Amino acid sequence: METKKEALAKIKTSKKNLLLKIADLEEEDNVKKYLELNKLLADTNRAYDELLYACKLEEYASCKHLSVSFEDDYDYYEGRHHYRYGCLKCGLNTYLLDGDFISSIEEKANNDYIKKHCKFGFPGVNNTKLYIDTYENFERARVLYSSFRRRNKGVSDKIIIEMVSEALDNETKKAKEKLKNKNI
Numbered sequence: 337m338e339t340k341k342e343a344l345a346k347i348k349t350s351k352k353n354l355l356l357k358i359a360d361l362e363e364e365d366n367v368k369k370y371l372e373l374n375k376l377l378a379d380t381n382r383a384y385d386e387l388l389y390a391c392k393l394e395e396y397a398s399c400k401h402l403s404v405s406f407e408d409d410y411d412y413y414e415g416r417h418h419y420r421y422g423c424l425k426c427g428l429n430t431y432l433l434d435g436d437f438i439s440s441i442e443e444k445a446n447n448d449y450i451k452k453h454c455k456f457g458f459p460g461v462n463n464t465k466l467y468i469d470t471y472e473n474f475e476r477a478r479v480l481y482s483s484f485r486r487r488n489k490g491v492s493d494k495i496i497i498e499m500v501s502e503a504l505d506n507e508t509k510k511a512k513e514k515l516k517n518k519n520i
């Protein structure tokens with residue numbers, strides 16, 4: 337029977353052979369081109385991410401925030417509300433800060449901006465009195481806001497907010513009814 341040491345020596349030789357074959361292949365023109373393109377793609381991706389990050393920061397800085405509160409995480413022990421805040425226009429929000437890890441450039445830009453510029457409170461919080469229950473509905477409210485805004489150019493933000501609030505209520509009611517009918 338083959339000992340562990342013999343098996344190890346065998347695998348070591350296989351590894352060496354494979355590396356030699358790969359090194360040979362890397363000398364071929366097509367493979368050289370492939371590796372070069374991959375490097376170029378990685379550089380381009382990096383440049384894209386850096387620019388996207390800078391664009392998001394610029395967007396947050398230039399936005400006249402229209403902020404709402406959402407996702408009330410009521411602390412029964414301390415007896416106080418812990419709201420998340422977000423802007424309906426640019427999407428800047430404090431909810432993403434609670435995440436365990438950052439999954440996108442937009443999320444990183446969001447969190448970096450908040451840590452640096454919103455130490456003394458979220459901007460534009462008193463603009464609206466609208467409270468939204470979940471993060472998903474905050475995202476939905478953003479879609480509704482931009483759609484109503486586009487179709488009602490001269491209308492004040494106050495009216496648009498009322499329209500968003502009403503549309504969200506109707507959608508929630510409809511979803512509940514649908515669920516009720518399904519369960520009957």
Ligand SMILES: [Zn+2]
Nearest residue numbers: 399401423426
């Ligand atoms: Zn904003």
